[in-house]
Structure formats: structure tokens, C-alpha cells
Amino acid sequence: MIIRHLALRQGRRALTSQPIRRWTRFFASQVDTVEASLQTTLGEIRKVEAFVNSRSDHPVSPVDADPSSTPDNDASPEENLSNLGSEITPHYQPHTLLTNPPSPSDITLELLLASGAHLGHNTSLWNPGNAKYIHGIRDGVHILSLETTAAHLRRACKIVTEVARRGGLILFVGTRAGQDRCVVKAAELAGGCHLFDRWTPGSITNGQQILGNCRMKVVDELDREIPDFEEQLLDRSVLKPDLVVCLNPLENYVLLHECGLNNIPTIGIIDTNADPTWVTYPIPANDDSLRCVQVIAGVLGRAGEAGNKMRLEAASQGEVTYQPAQGLKMPAEKKDGEGQASSGSAPVSELGFLQTLM
Incomplete structure (x- = not known):
């Protein structure tokens, strides 16, 4: 109280x-x-x-200002807030490397750096033959020189373009997981063949026994198939690729060895743990990065596409840029309903070969 x-x-x-x-x-x-x-x-x-x-x-x-006088007063909150904030342009869209691959003119050091092409392997795993491609060491990992990578990649693009311009058969090989889509896309652009499964040993050195059942066709200078040559193609030996592009040489040494025995030029991605003498034209880059492999495969595919375009443009003007097939005879002339003789093929001097792998 x-x-x-x-x-x-x-x-x-x-x-x-x-x-x-x-x-x-x-x-x-x-x-x-x-x-x-x-x-x-x-x-x-x-x-x-x-x-x-x-x-x-x-x-x-x-x-x-009075908010009731603005015309957007009746708009939803999402519409009123849609213009707020900054606009961020996406720099990397993974699907574009497959749907719209870069061309040889798009090769830049920034593109190679973003794809991780400069990252090599641990210094304990390096191959001394790659010393001229290595820029330095970072945290125990070899760093490849991107200037050297860009120069070798541009050289490979010129080779693919010239082979495609002369009507050569290009084989794209990539047998690692995830490389199948970029290998198929590159082969489609270059008009060549692709292999994303295991290479069958002897497909080149003993190709008549392994690939003897594959279908061949005769085409003209505009890639149009000419019929009535099936009987003459039965006794011909199987076709061999004029150029092989290998995206993972370590797993395909047998393929590269067979190409060397048959004097077939090869292009391969050589990492710091691979031997650059395995391929004819090495491209020093990171073969473990799927993005890097997609960039290189897309660029080479675009180079082959440019070569085919040059060949077709020259053919449309009457110029044949490749050596025609030898040993073919014109099929017997057939008479149509009016009794006139007609031939279903072009002159032999304008014939070429393509092979469809089954």
C-alpha cells in the first residue's frame, strides 16, 4: 500500500x-x-x-500525379510492374549450338573462352607433344593457348570447305555420351556421314567384308540420283571417306590408325593428354567440354555447308569441281511409248559417287 x-x-x-x-x-x-x-x-x-x-x-x-488520371489504373498488378527492373540479354543459350551453329567467321577468342576450350588436364597427365599448344599452368592444370586453337580451327575449316567443294565424302565421328546430336547436325550441314556409336575395327582396311552390303548410288553434278546403275555398282569396292573429323581421338585410335594406313587425312580435337601426331590436322582444345565440342563440330559443319554451296553454284553454271567416277558405262537406252530412244542418265563425265551408310 x-x-x-x-x-x-x-x-x-x-x-x-x-x-x-x-x-x-x-x-x-x-x-x-x-x-x-x-x-x-x-x-x-x-x-x-x-x-x-x-x-x-x-x-x-x-x-x-493523380494515379486515378493515368490510363493504366485499371490494369492488373502484373502489367503495372512489367516495365520495372533492368533487361538482361541472355548470353548463352545451349540449344542454339545445335539449331544454329556458329560459322567459321564467328570464331573469336571470347567464344572459345566461354566454351571452356582453354582448359586442359592435370600437369601429371600431359603429353610432351602438346608443349607448343600450352600457354601456362593454373592450379596444377594446363591452360591451352586460345590463339593457337583459333588458328588451327580456322585451318581445319578451310580444309573441310575445300573437300566439300570438290565433292569429297566427309565422315564425322564422336562416340562419347552427349556428342551424338552435334555430330549428326554437323554431318547434315556438310552433306557427309556420321558415326556416334562404336567404331567397328576393319571398316576401312577390310571394308568390303564389313560394309559390302551398304547401298551406293550415282548422282549428277547437282546431287540428283541417276537410276539404272545398280548392276554396275555390285562389283565395285565400297567407298572410303576422303576426310575424317574425330571429336574424341583417345577412344578412336583404331579408326585413326586405319585412316593412316589408307592415307586418309584426319582432323581431331587434341587435349593436353593426347598425342597430336595421331591426326593430320590437330585442333588443340578441351575434348571433355560438351559445349566446346559442339562449337567445333558446328563450325566445321558450317564450313562443309559453305563448300557444298560453292560446288552447287559452280555446277549450275556448267563447271564440275570434282573428278567424275571412272569405269562406268551408260545404261542401255530405253524406248518410250512413242518409239523414241531416251536415256535416263547424264553423260558419264558428269557422274559422281555418294554412299549411304545403312
């Missing part, structure tokens, strides 16, 4: 010593301070709006 009465007595004294108008004046001063700061902030915002309106063609609406 004594403590409660003491608190009441001291409370009355506090109230009598601090009048209510003092507290009112205190809160009023606080409100004035907040209002002054808001006015200052609003003034700065208006200055920024005036500066932006003077520099841009689209004026910015004032801050204190």
Missing part, C-alpha cells in the same frame, strides 16, 4: 510539473521535422525527373 500511494503521489507531481502543452509542442516539432525531410526528398526527385525529361524523348510522369 505504501509503494502504490508513493507512485500515485509522484505521478501527480510529474503531471503537474510537465504541462500537456509541452508534450503537444514536442510532437508537433517532430512532425514538422519529418514533413520538412519529405519536402526535401520530393524536391530532389522532381529535379531528377526534370533532368531525365530534358535528356530523353519519353518524359517521366511526375511523382505527385
